[in-house]
Amino acid sequence: DGGITQSPKYLFRKEGQNVTLSCEQNLNHDAMYWYRQDPGQGLRLIYYSQIVNDFQKGDIAEGYSVSREKKESFPLTVTSAQKNPTAFYLCASTGQHGAFNEKLFFGSGTQLSVL
């Protein structure tokens, strides 16, 4: 079945540690996204990528980094510079390059907590 797989489902970070959240899709989608969901703040865009080897900062990119070496993979690293990383992280993808008329497909999310 086609879809987006996020792992792990739960992740704990120690002070000063970098952690990486995985996002893989087998939908052959060009565009991929990372959002952070906090209660009362909705989904805030961290990074997005329209095509392999290219990505753009979203609205809250500080303290995060991404890579897009393969079309199907868009990992998110939460660095030690992110002082408030506890949140629910959602990965999404969409299909058509050059025409935004497709819906986003979302993964099931990763809950990141600080120890």
Next chain:
Amino acid sequence: AQSVTQLDSQVPVFEEAPVELRCNYSSSVSVYLFWYVQYPNQGLQLLLKYLSGSTLVKGINGFEAEFNKSQTSFHLRKPSVHISDTAEYFCAVSARVNDYKLSFGAGTTVTVRA
């Protein structure tokens, strides 16, 4: 840059009553607009989208939304809600250029009571 504001954070409503969720957007260019729904303990699903054409857009589960360019609004409505409509609803906007940036509002929690 574009942004979206959802004017109500919580909307309690009785079963079979109508509901309206308000969404205003800000953008220097033309936009695409979307409403997504997140049911408890589930992922997000697309309810409806406005890309072009008729300003009244019909979506799934009896929802509809109207694009109003002069008021920069995209309010979501349903004439009669069910208990199963209890969920969080998100308005989202994307610029009509070759840029895939999609920004969401803070969400509106709809609680339907019998």
